[in-house]
Amino acid sequence: ALQLDKPPPAREKWGKQVEFVLSGIGFAVGLGNIWRFPYLCYKNGGGAFLIPYFICLVTGGVPIFFLEVGLGQFMSEGGITCWNICPIFKGIGYGTTIICFLLNVYYIIILAWAFHFFVNSFSWELPWGSCDNWWNTDNCFRGRNQSTSGSGSAPVDPVVEYWERKVLKISSSIEEVGTINWELALSLLFVWILVFFCVQKGIKTSGKVVYFTAIFPYFMLTALLIRGVTLDGAMQGLEFYLKPNFSKLAEAQVWIDAGTQIFFSYAIALGCMTALGSYNDFNNNFIRDCILISAVNSCTSLYSGFAVFSVLGFMAKELGVPVAQVAESGPGLVFIAYPKAVTQMQYSSVWAALFFFMIILMGLDSQFVGVEGFVTAVVDLFPGVLRQGRRRELFIIIVSVVSYAIGLLMVTNGGMYVFQVFDYYAASGMVLLWFCFFECVAIAYFYGVDKFYGDIATMVGYRMNPWLRWCWLYFTPL
Template identity: 55%
Template sequence: MDSPNAPSYSSENNEPIEMVDPESEKRLLAEDADMANSNPPFASPDDLEVKVKRSDSDVDSEAPIQREKWARKMDFILSVAGGFVGLGNVWRFPYLCYKNGGGAFLIPYAIFLVLGGIPIFFLEVSLGQYMSEGGVTSWRLVPLGTGIGYASMVIVALLNIYYIVILAWAIFYLFQSFTAELPWAKCGHYWNTPCCVDTYIKSVANNTSDNFTTVASTLATTAATFTTAATPTYNATLCNGTKTSPETEYWERRVLGLSKGLDEVGTVRWELALCLLLAWVICYFCIWKGVKSTGKVVYFTATFPFLMLIILLIRGVTLPGAANGIRFYLTPDMSKLADPQVWIDAGTQIFFSFAICLGALVSLGSYNKFNNNCYRDCVILSLVNSGTSFISGFAIFSVLGFMAQEQGVDVSEVAESGPGLAFIAYPKAITLMPASTVWAILFFVMLLLLGLDSQFVETEGFITSFVDLFPRQLRRGYNREIFIAITCAVSYLIGLTMVTNGGMYVFQLFDYYAASGVCLLWVAFFETFTIAWLYGAERMWVNVTRMIGYRPIPIMKYIWIVGTPLLTTATFFYAIIKFEPLVYNKTYVYPEWGTAIGFVLAASSMIIIPIYAVYRFITASGSFTERLNMLITPQLRRSHIDYGREDKAQGHSQLRKVFGSCDPNSFDSDDEEVVHAITVKSIQPKFDFNEGENSSHASDPPAYDTVENYPNTAF
């Protein structure tokens, strides 16, 4: 390793590179430490070699900024696992699997996993780790693509507003479960109508305009072997022969107080409003100290749901009829693969369950040390995510099989997804079990923690992205905590519209448009295209090599170049062609103004990417080529390991940046030897990373040992 005081030479023309003298560097570091109101950097100024490429007036944006780092590697693992192993794994994947051909559905699911889920997941984590920046400022790597970061911020902000409402429902059900008899088990309560019966046969249950929830008709089932037990309050004449179940009426009338439509918002349901407030308070205290608090909370919130899932799985498979449910879940129907909708369902499930294109994974990766093995982490976490989805199917369908056997109907009559599964189907099945109160409490605790993890991790991603945009203002004193409180308060106030009588219609509007598969596919395409084709897939792969200490087999690189862009493009256009406006419960058609609001929610994130790119291009100076080169050249902070070497790739062809050694015509003989050499020395920081127990800030070291056989490829 060269002496820190030795002159540095450019590999392009062997000329000395202008260096910052130690006294000036000391002054800059002292100013940065004072502005950040934190501990001084652990690196000595004499050890820093910073190449002057920008004016001193740019110090405020380019000077080293101290950021938090994960205290332990497991903090990152559990945070990511908790963030993307959520409600979708439990209530959506099992339903999609049975609906789309059972075991046959695993084929398109695996294809989308390999070509979409894992590559984008790894791309986002490695981008954040390399840049040590949040979801927006990480795109300093390719300034033209900064709109991708802003689009992700909009999507995750809207997602955070409505996703937490599910937690409010779960909290409400959890509180109501602490009774000897579950309140949704029987009719006869003040919220029940004369049409409520404890058991009934689905064939005689007619859909009416009053029956709105997604699973109201699906769960209107009882045993054909049972005698229909109409309660004394049932009035066949008044109900015109229509019958509803107690669990459905509890959901619609007691919990939601559901109105007739979007134009009948009604009043705020104060019980749900308090539950929503409690959910936001919990979320706030999980993230208010940044990764210092998040890294501790996830040890419980990310592991306990897995324990609950295992308990429910063991209980489920020991119930009578469980085998029928599991058989129904897995029996393959290969003919389903000819239906394009099956492939769309597989793709949307991957994008939702991996929490990609939301900026959160970039933010979580930014708290890693530079030489963390993010490649291995992402492969392991991807298997954990998909494995959890698969195992959840056994836990859910074993119970549904039991429920179907108890009622003497087919499993298809009781299977459902989404809120209907969590708040109608499964609660109904629980009432048929011995010690139903205990199982209800365990189920809703699991549901709450699964959703809570996802909620505060996504919120932390949004906060990190925003704080990194204004670090000098929000990293001072308690400004970050205050900003988080304001964000939570504003989100809560907007979320109150979803706990009104018409709140379910608002919720469905956000869910269908704001964070839809179309929006995520749009962002995913531009993410991979920007990194693979503008910055260069080979350049990014070299960055990964330097971070993890060895060069992995570059399969992922070629998926970035070809596989993911093609997959996202094809899926996006198919979704657009087959698009249908939102219809709630197959009966309520949203008014045109409601659909217009939905389009605005979707467009609010999507239009940012092209508009920002055009804006940056127009406001840049120079010729077309000069502007383009400037906007695809990284703009790194002064503290970054590659600061001052951003222009190193200008002498290489774009094909070499993209394909590297796969395009031998773009190299001379010396370059080919360099690129084909894949033996890499273990990268170790020059300085000790040991931090004090009370220290929550640490900057990346300014320089690392060079990578053996890669002296000229760290572009």
């Protein structure tokens, strides 16, 4: 007789519902909450920026967030096969899964940089705090008045030289790829091994790891905030962060920034929230869970701003410059502005290690949930093949090795430029925006918004407020 393949094992479920909530928080709350939101807030009118932010949140971010989690829970399928609900739009699943893979390849590079800084924080004197190291040039100058350096040319801060010449070993352009920076390559390898062990057994392991990675950063963020507000000049920084300038609301760019921040911050259009929702029990009250995750995510963005700008205010006062001159976003904040501020504090090594450990944890759970989302999508596409025995684990090893190999391009001398290309094109706001648009169109107009509302009522046991219905039909696609 022919040996028939065994049917694929039953799908896993979360051990406890709190694991879904913590995984959702861990994935959504990432580096963007620390390095992007506070900067956008100050740049776009301080407290006034919260108006477009919350309008975009309730009309765009939250409705899509609810749609993706609800779809995953209803279908019990990952980011590709969940679109069997409306097969003509299955391309959404393939597209978002590709974006998720590319995001996983380059997002982890930031963790490799952070790990490098974390390890080098364990020294009596921080290596980026002085100009007498082998990587420093004659232009290196540390002090208040940086109009000229010893060599007569434009002065360069030691933190900038450490970042560009020691960590990145950066070349002059993307054409000069150069050689692999082995320190960063080892950091990247270490972080990928960590991620592998977090997702090795699926949600059985990742669901337990998030108890630490999603909760502990809040203790560290609070410690950094308490230290920040006790520093001289902190109040000027906080005033700069939140002082409203309502005239900014007339600028289109402010609203665009608010919208793109919501899409990045809520990690939608990647298929990952669908994957997390797919491991819920069919009758789980995901509405309650999504409200909690959304509230924690947005409050963390605001809270992070206090920790960041209190320290930037202190640094501005120490250097005798306006806060605007030291305010940065993106890698510039985490790897230049904050490390520079830390060198001005007492016990600088302790605060540097604490800060970078927090960055690693915040990025780590975003990374491993991203990998889990990608793996879930592919495994659900081929359940008969990949759910048997240890094939899922083998597939995760292959994904990790391939991603690491591609990532090595980003730890070369020209790696920063490759990273920026990935960051600009792979998960750009416009791409995510189009996927969100088609998700709404697929569910609201093709599958039927009333039908989907009925499906949700079947799951949670009551009919939702019509607000989301109006959003899916009218507001969110606009």
